[in-house]
Amino acid sequence: MLTPARETRRARWEDVLKAPSFAYLRASSLAQVFDALAEHGEDARILAGGQSLVPALNMRLSEPRLLIDINPIAALTGIERRGGMLRIGALTRHSEVGASPLVARLAPLIHQAIPHIAHPAIRNRGTFGGSLAQADPAAELPACVLALDAVLHLASRRGERAVSARDFFRALYETALAPDEVITAIDVPVAPQGTRSVFVELARRRGDYALVGLAAEAREVGLRLVFFGVGNKPVEAGAASAALAAGITAERIAAAQAALARDLDPPGDLQADGATKLHLARVLLGRAARALMAA
Amino acid sequence: MSESVDIRLTVNGQAVARRVAARQSLVDFLREELGLTGTRAGCEHGVCGACTLRLDGAIVRACLLFAAQLDGASIETIEGLSRSGEIADLQAAFHQHNALQCGFCTAGILVAAAALLRRGGVPSRAEIRDFLSGNYCRCTGYHAIIDAVEATCRARAGKSAP
Ligand SMILES: Cc1cc2nc3c(=O)[nH]c(=O)nc-3n(C[C@H](O)[C@H](O)[C@H](O)COP(=O)(O)OP(=O)(O)OC[C@H]3O[C@@H](n4cnc5c(N)ncnc54)[C@H](O)[C@@H]3O)c2cc1C
Ligand code: FES
Ligand code: FES
Numbered sequence: 525m526l527t528p529a530r531e532t533r534r535a536r537w538e539d540v541l542k543a544p545s546f547a548y549l550r551a552s553s554l555a556q557v558f559d560a561l562a563e564h565g566e567d568a569r570i571l572a573g574g575q576s577l578v579p580a581l582n583m584r585l586s587e588p589r590l591l592i593d594i595n596p597i598a599a600l601t602g603i604e605r606r607g608g609m610l611r612i613g614a615l616t617r618h619s620e621v622g623a624s625p626l627v628a629r630l631a632p633l634i635h636q637a638i639p640h641i642a643h644p645a646i647r648n649r650g651t652f653g654g655s656l657a658q659a660d661p662a663a664e665l666p667a668c669v670l671a672l673d674a675v676l677h678l679a680s681r682r683g684e685r686a687v688s689a690r691d692f693f694r695a696l697y698e699t700a701l702a703p704d705e706v707i708t709a710i711d712v713p714v715a716p717q718g719t720r721s722v723f724v725e726l727a728r729r730r731g732d733y734a735l736v737g738l739a740a741e742a743r744e745v746g747l748r749l750v751f752f753g754v755g756n757k758p759v760e761a762g763a764a765s766a767a768l769a770a771g772i773t774a775e776r777i778a779a780a781q782a783a784l785a786r787d788l789d790p791p792g793d794l795q796a797d798g799a800t801k802l803h804l805a806r807v808l809l810g811r812a813a814r815a816l817m818a819a
Numbered sequence: 820m821s822e823s824v825d826i827r828l829t830v831n832g833q834a835v836a837r838r839v840a841a842r843q844s845l846v847d848f849l850r851e852e853l854g855l856t857g858t859r860a861g862c863e864h865g866v867c868g869a870c871t872l873r874l875d876g877a878i879v880r881a882c883l884l885f886a887a888q889l890d891g892a893s894i895e896t897i898e899g900l901s902r903s904g905e906i907a908d909l910q911a912a913f914h915q916h917n918a919l920q921c922g923f924c925t926a927g928i929l930v931a932a933a934a935l936l937r938r939g940g941v942p943s944r945a946e947i948r949d950f951l952s953g954n955y956c957r958c959t960g961y962h963a964i965i966d967a968v969e970a971t972c973r974a975r976a977g978k979s980a981p
Contacts (some may be wrong), residue, residue, distance in 0.1 A: 575865060645868065645953060
């Protein structure tokens with residue numbers, strides 16, 4: 525039992541570090557989610573892994589009236605190959621993606637990226653779709669799906685649509701998702717034979733969001749370099765990639781590192797200023813290019 | 820859809836049924852409703868790991884779950900893991916290696932380390948550090964914690980210290 529004095533302290537505490545009041549809906553089907561979203565619009569939020577949403581609630585950065593818990597919807601989970609695509613259900617946990625032999629073989633870039641996301645206990649809850657919906661500019665998976673030309677499947681009561689990763693990420697924490705839409709699955713094109721993938725990032729502490737990161741995918745059709753932590757969304761480095769197009773050599777790596785100034789103009793943040801971030805991006809580009817050369 | 824929710828779950832092997840406020844976190848539910856105060860509420864936004872427990876066999880952050888979500892779930896807390904004897908050797912190693920001072924982080928670290936132990940084998944010190952990177956300790960400086968976990972892994976694998 526709490527004493528009256530502690531009750532009062534507790535009450536004050538609850539106004540600052542506890543979630544606000546909300547109604548809770550345990551959704552057992554997508555139809556139920558669509559109805560609730562259509563009815564409550566911006567007042568409702570989808571609760572997936574909760575590893576970004578719940579901290580935001582506890583810090584009162586977000587005060588939705590209704591949480592729609594999609595965790596019971598089994599149809600949103602799982603990883604399977606469908607022809608030339610690897611389909612990842614939106615609710616698939618980071619730890620399942622990381623442990624999947626299919627992902628390791630057919631989407632090695634994603635396999636390499638997962639251990640950089642937070643810590644084991646957070647990866648056991650956080651979901652693939654939740655990371656993309658959250659669209660944190662320093663997050664690993666948005667950069668991966670952009671580098672891999674993945675397609676996101678979005679659904680609402682109005683119907684379904686497919687949006688390419690390129691069109692999905694719009695601005696800081698802003699995506700193509702409409703307030704009544706749910707990400708149901710992500711299709712990742714299967715890596716062709718001979719694909720080389722390298723994922724590297726720098727963070728102050730293991731598991732932190734990246735200071736700067738790079739998802740690099742080398743295919744016969746070309747080299748895709750996507751940086752994250754350097755802008756308000758993942759950034760494709762076209763000039764640097766062009767500098768390496770004729771094959772990776774030591775001189776071309778230096779040229780690509782110089783060219784990076786045309787691709788990136790990182791804003792500074794609490795962790796590093798823009799010039800430091802550009803420098804670190806060049807360091808990562810050098811590491812990734814040398815790894816690709818050796819692969 | 821409601822601001823209070825009826826849940827039935829298993830906590831440390833015992834059936835529990837309660838009506839909870841939708842906004843109540845799992846860590847507050849355990850501490851305040853069930854009196855299970857081994858699970859700590861530290862940062863309450865997923866960063867420190869003090870609230871780590873097992874949900875359906877996998878370690879999670881209890882501050883980032885609402886009790887309302889747990890209908891049908893099975894929870895194991897440090898109280899359950901202690902009582903079952905599953906981590907008796909790990910606890911003894913923490914004692915022996917001085918791997919705790921104030922003890923605030925200890926329950927979370929024991930539960931997390933138990934998940935690493937369940938994988939079997941003897942991880943390197945770097946792997947142990949990596950696995951426990953989401954659990955903060957403000958007192959020990961971590962070395963003794965890594966020592967204790969490493970010693971337990973070795974003992975379970977039948978290998979003596981190097
Ligand atoms: C300490 C800590 C460290 C972390 N470090 C990292 C890190 O290094 N890198 C990283 O990438 N992430 C990190 N995360 C975040 C983690 O990866 C989250 O799991 C992820 O960002 C969000 O996924 P979620 O399933 O938890 O989504 P939730 O938190 O449940 O939801 C996030 C947002 O997405 C919306 N949403 C979720 N699913 C869907 C869907 N299917 N359709 C439409 N909208 C949806 C929600 O409404 C909400 O707005 C960290 C988290 C913590 C607590
Ligand atoms: S209290 Fe849950 S991680 Fe800090
Ligand atoms: S022993 Fe005090 S925080 Fe770890």
